[in-house]
Amino acid sequence: MTSSREKRALLAITPGEPAGIGPDLCIQLAQSAHLRDDIILIADPEMLTRRAEELGMPCEIRHYQRGERPCFGQGVLTVYPVAMAVQVEPGVPQTANAQYLLDTLRQAVNGCQRREFSALVTGPLHKGVINEAGISFTGHTEFLQHLAGRERVVMMLATEGLRVALATTHIPLKLVSTALTQERLSQVLSILISDMKTWFGIQTPRILVAGLNPHAGEGGHMGREEIDVIEPVLDHFRNQGAELIGPLPADTLFTPKWLAQADAVLAMYHDQGLPVLKYKGFGNAVNITLGLPFIRTSVDHGTAFDLAGSGDADTGSLQTAITVALEMSANLPYSLS
Numbered sequence: 039m040t041s042s043r044e045k046r047a048l049l050a051i052t053p054g055e056p057a058g059i060g061p062d063l064c065i066q067l068a069q070s071a072h073l074r075d076d077i078i079l080i081a082d083p084e085m086l087t088r089r090a091e092e093l094g095m096p097c098e099i100r101h102y103q104r105g106e107r108p109c110f111g112q113g114v115l116t117v118y119p120v121a122m123a124v125q126v127e128p129g130v131p132q133t134a135n136a137q138y139l140l141d142t143l144r145q146a147v148n149g150c151q152r153r154e155f156s157a158l159v160t161g162p163l164h165k166g167v168i169n170e171a172g173i174s175f176t177g178h179t180e181f182l183q184h185l186a187g188r189e190r191v192v193m194m195l196a197t198e199g200l201r202v203a204l205a206t207t208h209i210p211l212k213l214v215s216t217a218l219t220q221e222r223l224s225q226v227l228s229i230l231i232s233d234m235k236t237w238f239g240i241q242t243p244r245i246l247v248a249g250l251n252p253h254a255g256e257g258g259h260m261g262r263e264e265i266d267v268i269e270p271v272l273d274h275f276r277n278q279g280a281e282l283i284g285p286l287p288a289d290t291l292f293t294p295k296w297l298a299q300a301d302a303v304l305a306m307y308h309d310q311g312l313p314v315l316k317y318k319g320f321g322n323a324v325n326i327t328l329g330l331p332f333i334r335t336s337v338d339h340g341t342a343f344d345l346a347g348s349g350d351a352d353t354g355s356l357q358t359a360i361t362v363a364l365e366m367s368a369n370l371p372y373s374l375s
């Protein structure tokens with residue numbers, strides 16, 4: 039075991055919606071016989087104790103103290119406590135807990151920004167439940183962007199052999215074309231290229247860029263976004279040395295011939311890229327927010343209310359999110375305080 043001063047990685051996990059599978063996954067992973075000192079949870083301790091009992095996996099909850107070595111494993115969880123408004127039954131969310139959820143994220147971000155935590159790993163939230171509480175919320179990605187004061191961040195999901203970044207995230211499909219401006223696409227590409235280098239050591243990433251329209255617009259006969267927006271931006275970046283291929287028709291971009299040449303794909307909207315990624319790797323993929331001043335990874339799935347409290351939820355994606363956060367933590371440009 040290392041002392042806290044020597045530590046390079048300390049992950050803060052927010053288990054997310056308490057009525058969902060996020061708490062289950064943390065409790066299930068903490069059953070491991072391997073005792074580790076690089077993970078804490080930011081959550082309601084009573085909720086975790088109750089869920090552990092419901093799962094038949096009793097846990098010892100220790101309160102996190104800064105500077106003291108945390109424990110995760112052998113049935114022990116170290117928790118930075120944040121109190122929920124009301125306790126929940128598995129599968130039955132309560133809008134009264136919306137502020138609790140956002141508070142866990144605020145605490146985690148504060149800890150990352152004061153360099154206490156090396157990374158934030160998030161469990162799934164239910165966006166609808168938070169909105170039903172009267173809080174406008176489209177996802178962690180946009181909320182973390184807001185907390186960090188960044189003009190733009192980039193959602194990228196990754197699984198073995200495929201990384202897919204998105205030019206737009208959680209907006210209605212009918213707004214995608216309007217949102218897809220040269221300015222936005224330039225910001226997204228700039229972050230993607232820079233963060234592939236910073237976090238993954240890829241100096242000049244080869245990026246496949248999808249068109250927006252069927253057949254990438256068919257030369258302007260099926261839409262003009264490729265000609266008016268995407269191509270000028272790609273040309274600009276190519277002139278600076280970027281290796282960008284496209285705009286390619288999205289239906290044939292995701293074939294081995296193209297993917298074999300690429301470090302990442304840039305899709306124009308959420309459901310252009312993520313169904314392919316999840317078909318390939320659901321359960322073993324990670325969601326990474328690029329462009330933040332700290333590391334954030336997440337699971338590839340949602341709250342799965344149908345599985346909460348059952349013990350049947352698959353921990354694969356949370357395990358992947360933890361592994362990737364640790365790998366990225368090794369490239370942090372500063373030491374933890």
Ligand SMILES: NC(=O)C1=CN([C@@H]2O[C@H](COP(=O)(O)OP(=O)(O)OC[C@H]3O[C@@H](n4cnc5c(N)ncnc54)[C@H](O)[C@@H]3O)[C@@H](O)[C@H]2O)C=CC1
Pocket residue numbers: 054059160161162163164165166178325336337338339340341342343344345350351352353
């Ligand atoms: N990182 C996050 O916070 C994410 C949150 N969501 C949110 O989750 C909510 C529910 O979304 P859905 O579309 O229903 O997707 P979902 O991922 O919660 O469920 C889809 C299907 O996959 C299954 N599933 C999900 N995770 C699983 C796991 N770990 N092991 C085994 N089976 C699993 C579920 O049982 C369900 O059949 C929505 O509000 C959505 O916005 C969705 C994706 C990511």
Ligand SMILES: NCC(=O)COP(=O)(O)O
Pocket residue numbers: 163176177178179180312325336
């Ligand atoms: N499809 C990914 C997703 O919905 C997760 O979004 P976020 O909460 O990580 O922004």
